[in-house]
Amino acid sequence: MNSEELIASGTLELFVFGLLTEAENEEIQQMAKQYPEVQSEIIAIEKAVVNLSYSISPNLSAENYNRIREKLIERENGVVTMQSRRSVAPYLGWAAAAVLMFGIGVQYYQYSKVSEEAQQANAERAKFEQMVAGLQRDNSQTERALNMLRAKESKDVLLEGQQIAPDAYAKVYVNDTYDEIYVDIAGLPEPPEGKVYQVWALKLNPMTPTSIGVLDTKDANAAKGIYRVENFEGAEAFGITLEPAGGSVAPTLEQLYTLGKV
Amino acid sequence: MTQEELLVQIYKKDSNAFTLLYDMYSKSLYGIIFNLIKDKEESEDVLQEVFVKIWKNLDSYNDGKGRFFTWILNIARNASIDRLRSKSHNNSKKNLSADNFVHILDHNTSVTNKIDAIGIKEFINKLKPKCIKLIDLLFFKGYTQQEASEELEIPLGTVKTQNRNCINELRNILQVQ
Numbered sequence A: 001m002n003s004e005e006l007i008a009s010g011t012l013e014l015f016v017f018g019l020l021t022e023a024e025n026e027e028i029q030q031m032a033k034q035y036p037e038v039q040s041e042i043i044a045i046e047k048a049v050v051n052l053s054y055s056i057s058p059n060l061s062a063e064n065y066n067r068i069r070e071k072l073i074e075r076e077n078g079v080v081t082m083q084s085r086r087s088v089a090p091y092l093g094w095a096a097a098a099v100l101m102f103g104i105g106v107q108y109y110q111y112s113k114v115s116e117e118a119q120q121a122n123a124e125r126a127k128f129e130q131m132v133a134g135l136q137r138d139n140s141q142t143e144r145a146l147n148m149l150r151a152k153e154s155k156d157v158l159l160e161g162q163q164i165a166p167d168a169y170a171k172v173y174v175n176d177t178y179d180e181i182y183v184d185i186a187g188l189p190e191p192p193e194g195k196v197y198q199v200w201a202l203k204l205n206p207m208t209p210t211s212i213g214v215l216d217t218k219d220a221n222a223a224k225g226i227y228r229v230e231n232f233e234g235a236e237a238f239g240i241t242l243e244p245a246g247g248s249v250a251p252t253l254e255q256l257y258t259l260g261k262v
Numbered sequence B: 001m002t003q004e005e006l007l008v009q010i011y012k013k014d015s016n017a018f019t020l021l022y023d024m025y026s027k028s029l030y031g032i033i034f035n036l037i038k039d040k041e042e043s044e045d046v047l048q049e050v051f052v053k054i055w056k057n058l059d060s061y062n063d064g065k066g067r068f069f070t071w072i073l074n075i076a077r078n079a080s081i082d083r084l085r086s087k088s089h090n091n092s093k094k095n096l097s098a099d100n101f102v103h104i105l106d107h108n109t110s111v112t113n114k115i116d117a118i119g120i121k122e123f124i125n126k127l128k129p130k131c132i133k134l135i136d137l138l139f140f141k142g143y144t145q146q147e148a149s150e151e152l153e154i155p156l157g158t159v160k161t162q163n164r165n166c167i168n169e170l171r172n173i174l175q176v177q
Helices: A003-009 A011-017 A022-034 A036-056 A062-075 A089-150 B003-010 B015-037 B040-060 B068-086 B093-098 B101-107 B114-124 B129-140 B145-152 B156-174
Strands: A155-161 A169-175 A180-184 A195-203 A208-215 A226-229 A237-244 A256-261
Touching (some): A003 A011, A003 B156, A011 A022, A011 B068, A036 B015, A036 B114, A062 A089, A062 B015, A089 A169, A208 A226, B015 B040, B015 B129, B101 B129, B145 B156
Antiparallel strands (some): A155 A256, A180 A226, A195 A208, A237 A256
């Protein structure tokens, strides 16, 4: 059997689980020595089941460590057994003190281990809480935008692509009851690095543009490309231009992407 | 740390060796024991017994015959099954299969483990039910292929490969490559 066949056969899993005969075990150890891919497959299988059993384990009490340790080290290896033939009485007090100090040390170590674990758990919980709060915020913003879009009083204005980007488009939703304006820029290309889109409300006679928002595409408040901008009563048209980051005082007309009349 | 490096340390059988062994394997072994015994205190008791056995018999472990983890896994499974038998909870392996390791996650109420347990449960629930049963029988309970095929009513010849597919799934979930 070559190494590939061996790996695919599922025998290595049984090997790690301890379900093979001694002869089979020896054969596999031979193969593992010969073929690194067999060895690394065995280690990966072992890791998976060690992790699995680790993760289903209930918490082990802290005393457990001490109890076992005491059984194995102190008794077996004679750390606290007295070997002197002379009277041990004078030393007993010191030994007891040493054991006590050691015990306190171990307890403290265990305690700090446990409180570290608790801290970790707390940090994790805080992380999740933050995540949930963030999602709730996003969700309520999306919902608000959606409600406004669906409202009876809402008007939508289609902004057509201009010379610089004939295929581009954007939509503006105006709702005079809510006094809210939303801009949907799903139809605009991604702005290049260092540039942003700026939205202008226009009065036509005479032509006066007023900035009602600089759209930061990294803005977390943007609900999937729909931005709430400042309200502007009596707008007769809307336009969107590409401006340097931070926006401009007046629109750069050569960079007019979309324009539409109300 | 590779198994060889670990063993060099553990064979010293000193205080560090014990801490190392305990840190690396106590929780996994406890998980395996608890899955069989289903009682926290008694499982801790068996875990102690298992560590004593490992410690006493370290010299008889032969790395030409299998992985160190496999060796201690066998000790843990056998000690648990012995315990169950001696208490005459059950007299045969048949009764061991009443529930499986996923069940533990439902009943694991320890506080600090909870977040982990919830996360892990989500992961493990991604495993097919058949995989959960198969891994439970073969890995946790040490069933032979024959016994598992009878228990799950699947053809004997497919136990090995089905188990391999399941372990692959587990590795994907745990991202162990």
